[in-house]
Amino acid sequence: MRAVRRPAATMEPMHTSRKITVERNRLRFAAAHMATFSGDCEPLHGHNYDVFIEIEGPLTEDAWVWDFGAVKRAARELTELLDHKFILQRSSPHLEIREEPDAWEVSYRGRTYRFPASDVLPLPIPNSTAECIAEWFAGRLLGALQQQGATHIRRLTVGIEEMPGQAGWYTLEM
Numbered sequence: 001m002r003a004v005r006r007p008a009a010t011m012e013p014m015h016t017s018r019k020i021t022v023e024r025n026r027l028r029f030a031a032a033h034m035a036t037f038s039g040d041c042e043p044l045h046g047h048n049y050d051v052f053i054e055i056e057g058p059l060t061e062d063a064w065v066w067d068f069g070a071v072k073r074a075a076r077e078l079t080e081l082l083d084h085k086f087i088l089q090r091s092s093p094h095l096e097i098r099e100e101p102d103a104w105e106v107s108y109r110g111r112t113y114r115f116p117a118s119d120v121l122p123l124p125i126p127n128s129t130a131e132c133i134a135e136w137f138a139g140r141l142l143g144a145l146q147q148q149g150a151t152h153i154r155r156l157t158v159g160i161e162e163m164p165g166q167a168g169w170y171t172l173e174m
Helices: 068-082 130-147
Strands: 018-033 045-057 085-089 096-099 103-108 111-116 120-123 155-163 166-173
Touching: 018 068, 045 068, 045 130, 045 166, 068 085, 068 130, 085 103, 120 130, 130 155, 130 166
Parallel strands: 018 085, 085 120
Antiparallel strands: 018 045, 045 155, 096 103, 103 111, 155 166
16 A cells, blocks of 8 residues: 655644844944954944844744834844944954043054044944844844843844945844
8 A cells, every 4th residue: 555645735844933024214323333354454434224133933922923112122222322333343353452431542553543432332243344243233132032031032133234235144043
């Protein structure tokens, strides 16, 4: 007797997941930076960044992955930290960085910049690329969502877009 196979359309899925996305609208920030690449340092410049967020996981008892409003509030807290700041890559192996009580001094091969402390957001990242900013953002956002009770999230992806069509992404898999 031959085994009867069910058509693929009726087979039970082994793993299911849902996804929500939150992007742009008020998830924007304007910031300055100067990334280092291949032994060189970009001139100081800025971008109007857009943030993209994808969250995957099973539905909660309320039949959603997570509340859009709660995600946006947590993300906006982070964009407000970044907005109108100089993003300083504190873990850079290429920059000489000196913290003073009221200022940050950043040097690279004879070029020295002095920024008022209130205009700087020092981040524990090796470079101020969109990819590194996305990694920092994803880690902070996940922590905020878990504090809200979102412990069921399976995957969190954050994209930081410097300009249309040019973004760096980072994904956390739980």
